[in-house]
Amino acid sequence: MEQQVIKSFLVLTPIHLFATKLVMLNLKLILKFFLIFIFPFKINAAIRSIPSKTLSASPEESPAVSDMLHGRIKIKEDNNLFFSPFDISGTLKIANSKDEISETLKRLSTNDEIYGIGEIDTTQNSVVFSTIERISLRRLLGIWWSDTGIINFESFTRVVLYPDKDEEIPTIECPDIQREKIVFQYSLVPGSNNSEWVMFLSNCSRTYYTTIELNGNFGIVKIYGSSTGKVLRVVYLQRNLPQSKF
Numbered sequence: 001m002e003q004q005v006i007k008s009f010l011v012l013t014p015i016h017l018f019a020t021k022l023v024m025l026n027l028k029l030i031l032k033f034f035l036i037f038i039f040p041f042k043i044n045a046a047i048r049s050i051p052s053k054t055l056s057a058s059p060e061e062s063p064a065v066s067d068m069l070h071g072r073i074k075i076k077e078d079n080n081l082f083f084s085p086f087d088i089s090g091t092l093k094i095a096n097s098k099d100e101i102s103e104t105l106k107r108l109s110t111n112d113e114i115y116g117i118g119e120i121d122t123t124q125n126s127v128v129f130s131t132i133e134r135i136s137l138r139r140l141l142g143i144w145w146s147d148t149g150i151i152n153f154e155s156f157t158r159v160v161l162y163p164d165k166d167e168e169i170p171t172i173e174c175p176d177i178q179r180e181k182i183v184f185q186y187s188l189v190p191g192s193n194n195s196e197w198v199m200f201l202s203n204c205s206r207t208y209y210t211t212i213e214l215n216g217n218f219g220i221v222k223i224y225g226s227s228t229g230k231v232l233r234v235v236y237l238q239r240n241l242p243q244s245k246f
Helices: 002-048 100-106
Strands: 065-075 081-085 092-094 113-121 126-136 142-146 149-153 158-163 182-190 197-202 207-215 218-224 231-238
Touching (some): 065 126, 100 126, 100 182
Antiparallel strands (some): 142 149, 149 158
């Protein structure tokens, strides 16, 4: 019995070897076919499925981003203007040139603030403003003397008038208007010329359309009528206490 098993093994072994070689040959052919035809197709398909952003490595293909921006102005020694957004780290060079917005920007000083729509170019580390919605002038902050009383620009949005005793105060029910002081919220926008800024003054009573012109320690505020558009009053500002106040 044992000899028959050994004999059968010897007889079957060549057949098994031949079958094994045939299987190995087929596996090689299948693997070769996969590497030549199937594998490259899978790789290309996978590459095509990757979003184009991750493939756009060249800076030229990176689009500029337009957004509402709020930040501070910085002026370098070479008089170039730079912008530091509050919500984005870093400083961007302002690339506006030969337009009304660029003339407005040139009137600003270091640490003035602007709020407007700008297009950031990350490849050039620059920004171009298409509109300016609001500005804030640091040189306007603080106390000014006027013929109507003391005016204190407490912040970029709040101004308080301490009227003279001879100044006529409206007799209306408004917590912003008192005998001792009148509180306004204000905002500044670029004007129609290069010497004035448009200033909107508002409280619980009404909103006033005014313009303000600053020249060093002096300023001029013009108050316009809402219906006629004519100048109703001119208020002259100065930083130092007027001699007539002594």
